[in-house]
Amino acid sequence: xxxxxxxxxxxxxxxxxxxxxxxxxxxxxxxxxxxxFESLKLESGEKxxxxxxxxxxxxxxxKDKSNAVLIVHALSGDAHAAGVHEGxxxxxWWDAFIGPQKAFDTDKYFVICSNILGxxxxxxxxxxxxxxxxxxxxxxxxxxxxxxxxxAQRRLVDHLGIExxxxxxxxxxxxxxxxxxxxxxxxxxxxxxxxATTIKHSPQQIAFNEVGRQAIMADAHWKSxxxxxxxxxxxxxxxxxxxGHITYMSDKSxxxxxxxxxxxxxxxxxxxxxxxxxxxxxxxxDNFVKRFDANSYLYITKAMDNFDASGGRSFEEVLQGTKVxxxxxxxxxxxxxxxxxxxxxxxxxxxxxVETTYCEIASTYGHDAFLLEVExxxxxxxxxxxxxxxxxxxxxxxxA
Amino acid sequence: xxxxxxxxxxxxxxxxxxxxxxxxxxxxxxxxxxxxFESLKLESGEKxxxxxxxxxxxxxxxKDKSNAVLIVHALSGDAHAAGVHEGxxxxxWWDAFIGPQKAFDTDKYFVICSNILGxxxxxxxxxxxxxxxxxxxxxxxxxxxxxxxxxAQRRLVDHLGIExxxxxxxxxxxxxxxxxxxxxxxxxxxxxxxxATTIKHSPQQIAFNEVGRQAIMADAHWKSxxxxxxxxxxxxxxxxxxxGHITYMSDKSxxxxxxxxxxxxxxxxxxxxxxxxxxxxxxxxDNFVKRFDANSYLYITKAMDNFDASGGRSFEEVLQGTKVxxxxxxxxxxxxxxxxxxxxxxxxxxxxxVETTYCEIASTYGHDAFLLEVExxxxxxxxxxxxxxxxxxxxxxxxA
Numbered sequence: 001x002x003x004x005x006x007x008x009x010x011x012x013x014x015x016x017x018x019x020x021x022x023x024x025x026x027x028x029x030x031x032x033x034x035x036x037f038e039s040l041k042l043e044s045g046e047k048x049x050x051x052x053x054x055x056x057x058x059x060x061x062x063k064d065k066s067n068a069v070l071i072v073h074a075l076s077g078d079a080h081a082a083g084v085h086e087g088x089x090x091x092x093w094w095d096a097f098i099g100p101q102k103a104f105d106t107d108k109y110f111v112i113c114s115n116i117l118g119x120x121x122x123x124x125x126x127x128x129x130x131x132x133x134x135x136x137x138x139x140x141x142x143x144x145x146x147x148x149x150x151x152a153q154r155r156l157v158d159h160l161g162i163e164x165x166x167x168x169x170x171x172x173x174x175x176x177x178x179x180x181x182x183x184x185x186x187x188x189x190x191x192x193x194x195x196a197t198t199i200k201h202s203p204q205q206i207a208f209n210e211v212g213r214q215a216i217m218a219d220a221h222w223k224s225x226x227x228x229x230x231x232x233x234x235x236x237x238x239x240x241x242x243x244g245h246i247t248y249m250s251d252k253s254x255x256x257x258x259x260x261x262x263x264x265x266x267x268x269x270x271x272x273x274x275x276x277x278x279x280x281x282x283x284x285x286d287n288f289v290k291r292f293d294a295n296s297y298l299y300i301t302k303a304m305d306n307f308d309a310s311g312g313r314s315f316e317e318v319l320q321g322t323k324v325x326x327x328x329x330x331x332x333x334x335x336x337x338x339x340x341x342x343x344x345x346x347x348x349x350x351x352x353x354v355e356t357t358y359c360e361i362a363s364t365y366g367h368d369a370f371l372l373e374v375e376x377x378x379x380x381x382x383x384x385x386x387x388x389x390x391x392x393x394x395x396x397x398x399x400a
Numbered sequence: 401x402x403x404x405x406x407x408x409x410x411x412x413x414x415x416x417x418x419x420x421x422x423x424x425x426x427x428x429x430x431x432x433x434x435x436x437f438e439s440l441k442l443e444s445g446e447k448x449x450x451x452x453x454x455x456x457x458x459x460x461x462x463k464d465k466s467n468a469v470l471i472v473h474a475l476s477g478d479a480h481a482a483g484v485h486e487g488x489x490x491x492x493w494w495d496a497f498i499g500p501q502k503a504f505d506t507d508k509y510f511v512i513c514s515n516i517l518g519x520x521x522x523x524x525x526x527x528x529x530x531x532x533x534x535x536x537x538x539x540x541x542x543x544x545x546x547x548x549x550x551x552a553q554r555r556l557v558d559h560l561g562i563e564x565x566x567x568x569x570x571x572x573x574x575x576x577x578x579x580x581x582x583x584x585x586x587x588x589x590x591x592x593x594x595x596a597t598t599i600k601h602s603p604q605q606i607a608f609n610e611v612g613r614q615a616i617m618a619d620a621h622w623k624s625x626x627x628x629x630x631x632x633x634x635x636x637x638x639x640x641x642x643x644g645h646i647t648y649m650s651d652k653s654x655x656x657x658x659x660x661x662x663x664x665x666x667x668x669x670x671x672x673x674x675x676x677x678x679x680x681x682x683x684x685x686d687n688f689v690k691r692f693d694a695n696s697y698l699y700i701t702k703a704m705d706n707f708d709a710s711g712g713r714s715f716e717e718v719l720q721g722t723k724v725x726x727x728x729x730x731x732x733x734x735x736x737x738x739x740x741x742x743x744x745x746x747x748x749x750x751x752x753x754v755e756t757t758y759c760e761i762a763s764t765y766g767h768d769a770f771l772l773e774v775e776x777x778x779x780x781x782x783x784x785x786x787x788x789x790x791x792x793x794x795x796x797x798x799x800a
Contacts, residue, residue: 203677218635220620235618277603
């Protein structure tokens with residue numbers, strides 16, 4: 001049952017088949033676009049630029065520009081949320097949720113997915129060329145925050161001519177961005193959907209990120225971040241990713257997926273991957289280093305750890321007067337972003353008089369559930385967006 | 401409250417004060433001893449030797465040799481369970497439990513703590529000199545198992561002239577050894593106390609160990625284990641230890657111990673330890689590498705992962721006819737060795753007709769609780785041992 005669902009998520013999805021038999025997802029062939037602007041004032045006070053953001057869009061913006069939904073991604077995500085790129089076979093990371101009749105119905109909504117400042121998937125990040133030195137920034141890249149990422153996204157949304165988003169939606173670090181939007185740009189949102197996230201990281205969440213960072217910095221190839229001309233700290237980054245993967249699954253989902261393969265004593269190499277779970281982690285780690293930059297991993301996890309949506313005040317206080325409608329989703333077996341953290345968001349919203357709906361989905365997938373519980377999430381999000389869109393159109397409150 | 405308890409555990413304990421004001425613990429100055437025997441037939445079939453085990457004893461063996469309790473340690477432990485070594489200040493790792501009137505009352509019992517085969521604290525392990533090459537074994541050391549460790553301990557107990565142990569007690573990997581004793585030497589035990597342990601590791605437990613191993617093997621200084629003449633893989637080992645420490649604590653105990661220190665943006669070094677929890681992990685990691693061998697870490701964690709007390713059968717079946725009395729202890733907030741795993745032990749014991757007592761202690765300390773919940777554990781263990789000792793003496797069943 002679980003394996004079947006996983007396969008749907010990872011390797012196929014309903015959608016048109018292209019000429020060569022390639023999968024296209026429900027939205028077909030898409031292209032990542034970029035938007036560059038001169039500079040951004042960072043939270044630290046520094047003026048930083050130029051800034052490029054990679055993004056994709058699906059569906060069409062309506063005449064009233066009232067149907068735009070912004071999707072923001074998690075730690076290792078990118079702008080490619082749905083469909084496939086020309087000549088390639090990789091479906092977007094949230095493909096099962098985006099397309100006609102799906103959670104984000106592209107017959108109704110204009111869906112934008114924005115990559116983040118600090119990333120390595122087409123947006124400005126440590127691997128980008130520093131115009132002052134004509135070399136990659138590496139650790140000269142400024143220490144950015146979740147609010148900086150969102151401030152850059154606000155410029156992108158502005159550039160697309162959208163004054164008010166119908167919704168901003170994201171899970172995990174995407175959920176942190178959603179909370180940042182909610183706090184900093186309530187006037188530009190009709191609704192917000194933070195999924196499997198938190199107002200601020202607990203010491204345990206910080207600890208897991210910190211060990212990942214230490215693994216990268218322990219790699220002899222890291223060289224204080226100056227590795228772009230030689231070997232990359234791939235072993236350290238792989239270890240960081242393996243730690244991540246353990247925290248994304250639940251004890252139960254691991255037991256169901258892997259079980260315990262029989263041990264083989266006296267292997268040629270003693271510390272070979274005897275158990276299926278070991279092979280899985282090594283595979284995931286090795287794969288990740290091909291597509292991710294170690295310095296980006298450092299900067300992004302640090303931004304996650306430093307984030308506090310309440311900015312040192314109480315979250316309830318920060319939300320006072322907010323008219324944005326909120327849907328909070330958590331998952332029962334998610335121990336990395338436990339349900340109690342989502343309930344803290346809900347409680348603050350309710351106390352601040354914010355119209356809030358909460359659902360804890362009874363999933364066994366752990367934190368990964370936000371990518372995998374397609375049916376349940378689709379039901380919740382579809383219904384929620386429909387209600388918000390209807391209210392928005394009826395009140396005629398376009399871009400107030 | 402928690403910090404206070406921690407302080408008692410880590411830095412002081414009631415006990416006599418030595419001449420220079422040093423702490424001595426309740427048992428005073430102790431000395432680690434060694435026992436060497438020619439060879440051991442390993443589970444793999446290989447005949448391996450010579451084997452040395454380091455051990456300590458506290459209290460006196462009675463005339464009937466009926467009051468011996470064997471304490472076995474966890475992954476990073478050693479034979480030094482109580483008191484201090486001459487001229488040193490480090491109390492044994494379970495000092496709060498051993499001494500007159502304590503859980504293991506040295507006025508009544510003869511307490512032995514044995515280090516493990518494969519370790520690096522005075523027993524034969526990868527760092528030991530291979531008599532065939534006159535160099536450290538490194539990865540020529542054989543792949544040992546928990547049963548091998550216990551078979552070696554059986555030889556030590558035999559050497560001490562003890563036919564039947566009053567009890568064997570241990571937490572975590574110590575608990576795995578207890579289960580191995582229970583299965584392989586029931587005739588040599590009156591009772592067994594497995595604490596916060598499991599019949600066999602789940603994929604999640606294997607996964608955490610595997611990432612630790614990967615971190616060590618990713619270190620450029622590891623050199624396939626041949627590092628004894630140069631720099632050691634200390635960064636990799638530190639990362640492995642940091643991962644361990646996160647899993648030893650609970651989300652709640654971390655929150656209570658560390659909270660979130662204020663972030664400081666724009667530090668001289670960007671990835672410095674901003675949060676207290678980061679500093680703690682780095683300190684723990686750095687400290688560990690001074691006292692532990694990376695290859696031992698690989699061998700021991702692999703033995704833990706490979707262990708299956710039921711040997712492929714059902715644990716209930718394996719225990720049929722066992723006369724040993726069992727006390728199983730688990731901790732509510734222990735997510736590394738969750739209570740359901742202890743309940744599996746209890747269930748199998750009960751179904752096999754073994755006299756079994758179970759207690760889940762309502763601790764917030766996570767897996768570390770087995771080292772920290774002194775009062776509750778003392779109450780349980782003291783009472784249990786008293787009953788077992790009384791029954792043993794009354795029935796006169798000495799070494800049957």
